[in-house]
Amino acid sequence: MKRVLLLMLSMLIAIAIHAQPARQAVIDEFTSFLAIPNVASDTANIERNADVVVAMFAKRGIEAKRLRVDGAPSLVVADLPAPGAKRTVVFYAHYDGQPVDLKQWTNPPWSPVIRDGRIWARSAGDDKAAIIAMLAALDAGVHPHVNLKFVFEGEEEAGSPHLAAYLAKYADALRGDVWMLCDGPVHQSRRMLLFFGARGVTDLELTVYGPIKGLHDGHYGNWVPNPIVMLTHLIDSMRDDDGHILIDGFYDDVVHTDMPDAPNVEDDLKKEFAIGRTEGKSLYEQILLPALNVRGIASGRIGAQASNTINTEATASIDFRLVPDETPESVQLRVERHIAKLGYFIVHDAPDAVTRAAHARVARLVWDKSGYPPARMSADAPVSREVIDIVTAAIGAKPVILPSLGGSIPMYLFQGTNHTPVIGLPIANHDDNQHAADENLRLQNLWDGIEVYKALFAGMK
Amino acid sequence: MKRVLLLMLSMLIAIAIHAQPARQAVIDEFTSFLAIPNVASDTANIERNADVVVAMFAKRGIEAKRLRVDGAPSLVVADLPAPGAKRTVVFYAHYDGQPVDLKQWTNPPWSPVIRDGRIWARSAGDDKAAIIAMLAALDAGVHPHVNLKFVFEGEEEAGSPHLAAYLAKYADALRGDVWMLCDGPVHQSRRMLLFFGARGVTDLELTVYGPIKGLHDGHYGNWVPNPIVMLTHLIDSMRDDDGHILIDGFYDDVVHTDMPDAPNVEDDLKKEFAIGRTEGKSLYEQILLPALNVRGIASGRIGAQASNTINTEATASIDFRLVPDETPESVQLRVERHIAKLGYFIVHDAPDAVTRAAHARVARLVWDKSGYPPARMSADAPVSREVIDIVTAAIGAKPVILPSLGGSIPMYLFQGTNHTPVIGLPIANHDDNQHAADENLRLQNLWDGIEVYKALFAGMK
Numbered sequence: 001m002k003r004v005l006l007l008m009l010s011m012l013i014a015i016a017i018h019a020q021p022a023r024q025a026v027i028d029e030f031t032s033f034l035a036i037p038n039v040a041s042d043t044a045n046i047e048r049n050a051d052v053v054v055a056m057f058a059k060r061g062i063e064a065k066r067l068r069v070d071g072a073p074s075l076v077v078a079d080l081p082a083p084g085a086k087r088t089v090v091f092y093a094h095y096d097g098q099p100v101d102l103k104q105w106t107n108p109p110w111s112p113v114i115r116d117g118r119i120w121a122r123s124a125g126d127d128k129a130a131i132i133a134m135l136a137a138l139d140a141g142v143h144p145h146v147n148l149k150f151v152f153e154g155e156e157e158a159g160s161p162h163l164a165a166y167l168a169k170y171a172d173a174l175r176g177d178v179w180m181l182c183d184g185p186v187h188q189s190r191r192m193l194l195f196f197g198a199r200g201v202t203d204l205e206l207t208v209y210g211p212i213k214g215l216h217d218g219h220y221g222n223w224v225p226n227p228i229v230m231l232t233h234l235i236d237s238m239r240d241d242d243g244h245i246l247i248d249g250f251y252d253d254v255v256h257t258d259m260p261d262a263p264n265v266e267d268d269l270k271k272e273f274a275i276g277r278t279e280g281k282s283l284y285e286q287i288l289l290p291a292l293n294v295r296g297i298a299s300g301r302i303g304a305q306a307s308n309t310i311n312t313e314a315t316a317s318i319d320f321r322l323v324p325d326e327t328p329e330s331v332q333l334r335v336e337r338h339i340a341k342l343g344y345f346i347v348h349d350a351p352d353a354v355t356r357a358a359h360a361r362v363a364r365l366v367w368d369k370s371g372y373p374p375a376r377m378s379a380d381a382p383v384s385r386e387v388i389d390i391v392t393a394a395i396g397a398k399p400v401i402l403p404s405l406g407g408s409i410p411m412y413l414f415q416g417t418n419h420t421p422v423i424g425l426p427i428a429n430h431d432d433n434q435h436a437a438d439e440n441l442r443l444q445n446l447w448d449g450i451e452v453y454k455a456l457f458a459g460m461k
Numbered sequence: 462m463k464r465v466l467l468l469m470l471s472m473l474i475a476i477a478i479h480a481q482p483a484r485q486a487v488i489d490e491f492t493s494f495l496a497i498p499n500v501a502s503d504t505a506n507i508e509r510n511a512d513v514v515v516a517m518f519a520k521r522g523i524e525a526k527r528l529r530v531d532g533a534p535s536l537v538v539a540d541l542p543a544p545g546a547k548r549t550v551v552f553y554a555h556y557d558g559q560p561v562d563l564k565q566w567t568n569p570p571w572s573p574v575i576r577d578g579r580i581w582a583r584s585a586g587d588d589k590a591a592i593i594a595m596l597a598a599l600d601a602g603v604h605p606h607v608n609l610k611f612v613f614e615g616e617e618e619a620g621s622p623h624l625a626a627y628l629a630k631y632a633d634a635l636r637g638d639v640w641m642l643c644d645g646p647v648h649q650s651r652r653m654l655l656f657f658g659a660r661g662v663t664d665l666e667l668t669v670y671g672p673i674k675g676l677h678d679g680h681y682g683n684w685v686p687n688p689i690v691m692l693t694h695l696i697d698s699m700r701d702d703d704g705h706i707l708i709d710g711f712y713d714d715v716v717h718t719d720m721p722d723a724p725n726v727e728d729d730l731k732k733e734f735a736i737g738r739t740e741g742k743s744l745y746e747q748i749l750l751p752a753l754n755v756r757g758i759a760s761g762r763i764g765a766q767a768s769n770t771i772n773t774e775a776t777a778s779i780d781f782r783l784v785p786d787e788t789p790e791s792v793q794l795r796v797e798r799h800i801a802k803l804g805y806f807i808v809h810d811a812p813d814a815v816t817r818a819a820h821a822r823v824a825r826l827v828w829d830k831s832g833y834p835p836a837r838m839s840a841d842a843p844v845s846r847e848v849i850d851i852v853t854a855a856i857g858a859k860p861v862i863l864p865s866l867g868g869s870i871p872m873y874l875f876q877g878t879n880h881t882p883v884i885g886l887p888i889a890n891h892d893d894n895q896h897a898a899d900e901n902l903r904l905q906n907l908w909d910g911i912e913v914y915k916a917l918f919a920g921m922k
Contacts, residue, residue: 041765098768098769099765099766099768101762101766104675184680185680199679201679203767205763205764205767210736211734211735211736212734212735212736213734213894213897213898213899214565214894214896214897214898215734215897216867216868216895216896216897217752217754217756217780217782217896218660218662218752218782218866218867218868218869219645219646219748219866219867219868219891219895220734220744220867221752221754221780221782221867222704222740222741222747222750222752222753222754222782223704223739223740223741223743223744223747223748224734224736224739224740225736225738225739225740226704226740226754226755228696228755228756228757228758228777229696229697229700229702229754229755230702231693231758232692232693232694232696232697232755232758233693233697233701233702235689235690235693236690236693236694236697239690240694241690241691241694243682243683243684243687269685270818271818273672273673273674273676273681273685274672274673274814274815274817274818275671275672275673275685275686275817275818276817276818276819276820276821276822276823277686277821277822278684278685278686279683279684279685279686279687280683280684282684283681283684286683286684287680287684289683291678291679291682291683292683293678293682293683293687293690293771294687294689294690294693294760294761295678295689295761295762295767295768295769295770295771295772296689296760296761296762296763296767296772297689297692297693297758297759297760297761297763297775298758298759298762298763299755299757299758300755300756300757300758300778301562301756301757301759301778302666302757302758302759302776302777302778303666303776303778304502304560305560305562306664306666306756306757306778307559307560307756307896307897308559308756308780308868308896309756309896309897310754310756311756311757314758315763315764316689316763317761317762317763317764317767319678319682319769321678321679321682321683353735354735356735356736356737357731357732357735357736357737358737359737360737360738361737361738362737405679405680406677406679406680406681406682407677407679407680407769408679430680433674433675434677434680435675435677435678435768435769435770436674436675436676436677436768436770437674437675438674
C-alpha cells in the first residue's frame with residue numbers, strides 16, 4: 001500500500017514537473033502574440049498578427065491559409081481533416097482588439113505582464129486567449145472524429161465589416177456544419193458558459209448644432225441654442241435613466257424569451273463594480289432586451305480648460321443592441337422617425353450654414369455601416385445537447401446556458417440562409433476588462449479553456 | 462471760394478497724412494501687446510504683459526505701479542491727478558485672456574494679424590483693446606478736471622479670484638468715486654453701449670459615477686448604471702431646452718427689471734450665427750434673467766475612438782449667471798438641494814469605492830471659488846446721466862443703455878459697501894469672437910473707443 005502511494009506521489013511529481021514547462025511554453029507563446037499591437041485599423045501590425053497565427057499553426061505542422069478581401073485584414077483559416085468524418089466543426093476566434101486609451105493603462109497595452117495570476121494586455125481576454133488555448137489543445141495530440149476548421153478574424157472589434165464578403169467569396173473554404181464562436185467572457189460565477197445567440201448591434205454618431213461659431217455664454221447663453229442641452233434632451237427623450245427605451249414602437253419587434261436558469265451573481269457584481277444601484281430589471285432580463293447605451297459624449301471642454309462658450313455642436317456616440325426580431329434597419333428607421341418627430345431636420349453629412357439657419361433644429365445621424373442583426377438557435381437542438389454534454393464532462397459541472405450573449409457577435413452570418421448551428425463558447429474570465437483599460441486573462445481560464453477545447457476536438461462525432 | 466476749398470482740401474490731406482502714422486503707431490503698440498500670451502495661469506507670460514503695460518505708461522511719462530497680492534498676477538495702477546479735482550474716476554480693464562484651443566484658430570492666438578479691417582488675436586477684443594485705446598486717448602493731450610486712475614487686472618478671465626484681496630489690501634491706492642469698467646462688447650447694432658449692471662456668476666463642475674471600471678456595454682449596458690445617461694437626466698432636470706431653469710425656487714430671488722429701450726437685433730444675429738431658433742424669450746429678457754449653461758460635457762470617446770464601454774464617470778462644466786438679488790451661495794444651495802432631492806448623495810471630493818457602492822447615485826459638485834454676485838446701479842443717477850451725455854456728444858448719437866450686461870464682471874466689488882457708482886463702457890465689436898477661437902477687434906471700434914475715452918477724460922467734472 002505504502003509503495004503504491006509512493007509510486008502515485010512520484011507520478012504526480014513527474015506530471016507537475018512536466019506540466020510546468022508545458023504551461024510556461026503556452027504562456028511564452030501567448031506573451032509573444034499579445035505583444036503585437038492589434039487594432040484593426042493598424043494595417044501593418046494587424047498583418048503581423050496574422051503572420052504569427054500562420055506561424056503558430058506551421059509550428060504544429062498545420063498549413064494555415066490567409067484569405068484576402070480588399071481592404072480587410074487577412075482571415076486566417078486552418079483545416080485539420082479527419083478520415084471518414086461526417087461533419088466539419090468550425091472554431092471561430094478573432095485576433096484583433098479594441099482601440100486603447102493609453103493613459104488609462106497601468107502597463108502599456110501591448111507589453112504583456114503577469115501579475116496576480118493573470119496576464120495583462122489588450123486582447124488577453126478578447127480574444128487572443130481562445131486562439132492560444134485552441135493551439136495548446138492541439139498539442140495534446142487529440143484524434144478528432146470530425147473535420148476541424150479554424151477561422152480567425154482580424155476586424156471583429158471594428159464590427160466585422162468584411163466578414164460577409166469573406167463568407168461569400170470563400171463559401172467553399174469556409175463551409176461548416178457547426179460553428180463554435182470562441183469569443184466573449186464565461187459566466188460571472190466563473191462557471192463555463194455556452195450561449196446560443198447574440199444581440200445584434202448598430203452604432204449611431206449623433207450630432208446637434210448650436211451657433212456656427214463659439215459664443216460667449218454670458219452675452220448669448222439661454223438665447224442662442226445650447227447644443228449640449230439639445231443633445232441631453234434628445235438622449236433623454238430616447239431612453240430613461242433605468243435602461244428603458246422610450247422610442248415609439250421600439251419593443252414591437254421584440255420576441256419574448258424565457259429567463260435562463262443561471263446563477264444570480266448580481267450582488268457580487270455590484271460589489272465588484274462598486275455600484276449602489278442597477279438599471280432596469282435583472283441582468284439576464286436586460287441582456288434579452290434591446291439596449292440603447294451612450295458610450296461617449298463630447299462638446300466644449302471641462303476642468304481647467306473649460307471656457308464660457310456656447311459651443312457650435314455636441315456629439316454623442318450611441319450603440320443599440322438588438323434582439324430578435326429587430327434589425328439594424330428597423331431600429332434606424334424608428335430612431336430617425338423619433339428624432340424627426342421632435343422637430344429635428346435630419347442630415348447625414350455635416351450641414352452647411354444655410355441648412356443650419358433654415359431649420360430650428362438640425363441633427364446629423366451617422367450610422368456605422370458595420371451593424372448587424374441578432375441571432376438565436378435552440379439550446380435543445382441535438383448539436384446543442386452534444387456540446388453541452390461534452391463540456392459538462394470535461395469540466396465536471398454543467399455549464400451556464402444562456403439564450404443570448406449580451407454582447408454582439410455576427411452569428412447571423414455564420415447561420416447563413418440554411419440556419420447552420422452556431423454556438424458560443426467563451427473561455428475568458430468575466431472580469432477581464434474587455435474593451436477597457438487593463439484588459440487581462442485569468443490564467444486558470446486559459447488552462448480550463450484548453451481542457452474544454454481538447455474535449456470538443458476529441459469528443460464531437 | 463475755390464481757394465477756400467483748396468485750402469480745406471489741403472488741410473484734410475494734411476490731417477489724413479498725419480492721421481495715418483498716428484493710427485499706425487497705435488496698431489504697432491497694440492500688435493506688440495497682443496503678441497504676449499496672456500492666460501492668467503501662465504505666470505511668466507502674464508507678468509510680461511504687466512511689464513509692457515507699465516512700460517507703455519512710462520513712455521507717456523506716467524509712473525504705473527504694480528500692486529501685488531500673493532498668488533495673483535500684478536494689478537497695474539496708474540494715476541493722473543488733476544489740480545483742484547473733486548473726484549477720482551477709475552478706468553478698469555484687464556490684460557489677461559481666456560484659454561485657447563489652438564487647433565480651432567485660423568492664425569495662432571498670439572501672432573496678431575490684420576485682415577478684413579480687423580486685428581485677430583486672443584484678447585484683441587477682450588480686453589487689451591480698451592487698454593490700448595485709453596493710452597492712445599492720453600496721447601491726444603487732454604486736460605482732465607477729475608483725477609484719472611487706471612486699474613488693469615491680470616486674472617479677470619480666471620474669475621478675478623484676488624480682486625477682493627487687492628481692493629482690501631490697497632484700499633487707499635484703489636479708492637475712486639466712480640468706476641468705469643471698460644470690458645465686454647458694444648451693442649450688436651454697432652452702437653456704443655453703456656451698461657449699469659452685470660450678471661453674477663458661479664461655475665459648477667458636476668460629475669456622476671458609473672461602475673468603478675469601464676465595462677463592456679453589451680454584457681453590462683442597461684444593467685450597470687450609465688453615467689452619461691445619469692448626467693443627461695440630471696442636466697435636463699435642471700434646465701429645459703428653452704433656457705428655463707427648473708430648479709425649485711430658482712426664480713424666487715429674482716427682482717423684476719423693465720425691458721431696455723434698445724434696438725432689436727435678433728434677426729441679424731440669427732443670420733450671423735446661422736441659427737434657426739432661439740431659446741426662451743427675447744435677447745434682452747434673457748440677459749435680465751438668471752441662466753444655466755452647460756459649457757462642456759465629457760465622458761468616454763466619440764468618433765473613430767469610441768469604444769463599447771460603460772464609462773466610470775461623466776462630467777459637465779456648468780455656469781450659472783446670476784441677477785439681483787441672487788448670490789452664488791443662494792444658487793449653490795438650491796442646486797445642491799435639487800440634486801439631493803433626486804436621490805443623489807453629494808460629495809465635493811472624488812468618492813472612493815466604498816462611497817460609490819454605498820449609494821444608489823453619487824454626484825460630485827465642485828463649485829469654482831471665484832464666483833460672485835450680480836450688481837446694478839440706476840441709469841438715472843446724476844453720474845449715469847453725465848456719462849451718457851458725454852458719450853452721446855462724443856459719438857453724435859445716444860448710446861444703447863442696458864440695465865445689465867449678459868456677461869459677468871465683478872462690479873459688486875467696485876461698488877463696495879458704500880455703493881460707489883460703477884458703469885460699464887465697452888468698446889469692442891460684438892462679433893469679436895470673445896472667449897472663442899479667432900478673437901478679433903474691428904479697427905473702427907478702436908478709433909471710436911479712443912474718441913470716447915478722450916471725451917470722458919476731458920469732459921467729466
